[in-house]
Amino acid sequence: MTEERFARIEAQIAIADLVHGYARAVRREAYESIPALFAPTGTFEVRSGAPDRTEYAVRQRFETPEALAAFLLEGKGRPHPVPLIHNLMVEVAGDTARANAMMVAPITGTNKQVTGEYHDSFVRLDGCWLFAARIYTIFAA
Numbered sequence: 001m002t003e004e005r006f007a008r009i010e011a012q013i014a015i016a017d018l019v020h021g022y023a024r025a026v027r028r029e030a031y032e033s034i035p036a037l038f039a040p041t042g043t044f045e046v047r048s049g050a051p052d053r054t055e056y057a058v059r060q061r062f063e064t065p066e067a068l069a070a071f072l073l074e075g076k077g078r079p080h081p082v083p084l085i086h087n088l089m090v091e092v093a094g095d096t097a098r099a100n101a102m103m104v105a106p107i108t109g110t111n112k113q114v115t116g117e118y119h120d121s122f123v124r125l126d127g128c129w130l131f132a133a134r135i136y137t138i139f140a141a
Contacts, residue, residue, distance in 0.1 A: 011092040014129045015099060015122055022131070023083035023103075031072035038065035039123050039130045047137040051117060056137055065131075081105035081114055095124040096132070103136070115139050 018037060025033050038044075042065050049056030062068035088101040099120045106113045116139050121132040 008092050011097060011124070011129065012090045015090045015092070015097055016088055018122070018129055018131065019085060019088060019099060019101060019118075019120065022134075023085050026072070026080065027082050029072075029076050029080065031069050031076060034069045034072065035065035037131055038068075039125060039132050040065070042131045042133060044068045044131075044134045045136070047135060048140045049137045050140055051137075059138070079107050079109040081107055085118075097122040097124075097129070 022034065022037050025031065025037070044062045044065075045058060046060040047056040047058055060071075062071060083103050083105045086102040086104065088099060090097060090099045099118070099122065101118045101120075102116075103118060104113060104115050116137050119135045119137070121134075122129050123132045124130075
């Protein structure tokens with residue numbers, strides 16, 4: 001029982017570090033490091049929606065971590081989000097996990113910000129936790 005609890009806590013900490021590591025990479029424009037945070041088949045989707053409704057519109061979808069990094073690299077040096085992660089909740093089930101977090105992100109060099117919610121899926125491969133899928137829903141005004 002204690003061993004299972006420690007394994008769950010270790011997984012939650014590793015996943016939180018992964019989520020915050022992604023935010024740090026975006027904040028520092030270290031986009032070339034992002035594919036290593038994802039499983040080889042990992043996806044990333046950006047949606048528009050509202051926190052209290054199930055309806056949404058897909059704005060962008062990247063089918064591979066490399067496609068996401070390539071897109072981000074195109075904008076390097078321009079105004080970009082500074083992700084501030086809040087209310088991270090992680091649920092672990094063996095070698096998979098899910099997480100939910102809020103993100104407020106001021107945009108560098110502007111007076112704008114983005115607010116939304118992440119729904120993440122994770123997989124443990126060779127002892128390392130990686131993103132299997134990230135869905136970020138930007139809250140529409």
